[in-house]
Amino acid sequence: MITIKQQTENRRPLALRDLGCWTWLLKKLTTSGVTPNQVSVLGMIFGVSAGALLALTPALEFGSLLQRIILLGSVFLVILRGACNIFDGVLAVETGRASRVGLLYNEVPDRISDIGILIGAGYAIGSHPTLGWAAALGSLATAYIRVQVQIAGASPDFSGPMAKPARMTVLCLALGLLALLPLGWWPSPFMGQEIGLIGGTLALITLGTLATTIIRLRHAFVELLPNDHHDPQ
Numbered sequence: 001m002i003t004i005k006q007q008t009e010n011r012r013p014l015a016l017r018d019l020g021c022w023t024w025l026l027k028k029l030t031t032s033g034v035t036p037n038q039v040s041v042l043g044m045i046f047g048v049s050a051g052a053l054l055a056l057t058p059a060l061e062f063g064s065l066l067q068r069i070i071l072l073g074s075v076f077l078v079i080l081r082g083a084c085n086i087f088d089g090v091l092a093v094e095t096g097r098a099s100r101v102g103l104l105y106n107e108v109p110d111r112i113s114d115i116g117i118l119i120g121a122g123y124a125i126g127s128h129p130t131l132g133w134a135a136a137l138g139s140l141a142t143a144y145i146r147v148q149v150q151i152a153g154a155s156p157d158f159s160g161p162m163a164k165p166a167r168m169t170v171l172c173l174a175l176g177l178l179a180l181l182p183l184g185w186w187p188s189p190f191m192g193q194e195i196g197l198i199g200g201t202l203a204l205i206t207l208g209t210l211a212t213t214i215i216r217l218r219h220a221f222v223e224l225l226p227n228d229h230h231d232p233q
Contacts, residue, residue, distance in 0.1 A: 043084025047113025051120025126196020138209025160212025
């Protein structure tokens with residue numbers, strides 16, 4: 001069983017948590033009465049909204065200014081989701097509000113956000129729904145393995161080429177790049193399901209999450225097997 005203490009101590013190592021701006025935000029949110037769980041839910045709303053915007057892009061005029069603004073808007077929402085995901089933990093730990101229910105709020109909205117963003121990207125221009133669903137499944141697999149190896153007694157493992165920060169960074173870079181590229185680099189709207197930059201990025205994320213799950217499982221086996229003295233059944 002993973003305790004509250006273990007969860008708060010074994011957070012994903014992020015240098016962003018050490019930025020001075022968090023101190024200012026922490027004071028503001030603490031005095032405003034905002035709870036860590038509310039921040040978690042807000043992050044989920046940002047994430048799902050980003051996916052919804054991406055899914056709308058094929059319905060807009062091809063290469064239009066509005067379509068490019070929507071792409072950049074989705075990037076902004078993903079960044080806001082990431083900020084909430086960092087700050088809900090900071091707020092919970094620094095204000096002593098960590099709880100068992102908070103553990104659920106820390107994990108479940110995050111998974112919903114991943115699913116919403118990646119599936120939405122699968123329906124975006126130059127992509128394919130299958131790629132979005134595959135990337136979403138891969139993101140769930142990495143999180144599932146991370147939790148399961150901890151339950152088995154292994155150390156927290158956030159390694160791998162496509163852990164959550166890497167997934168979101170790669171996707172945001174692709175979306176931002178597409179929004180700024182000349183029209184000639186965009187996928188042709190007259191060639192059916194031609195895969196463009198977003199689809200290619202989702203394929204990369206899918207392969208990367210597969211590698212990430214294998215790496216995390218390998219680390220867990222290497223750590224746990226020498227200490228496992230049970231006779232095989």
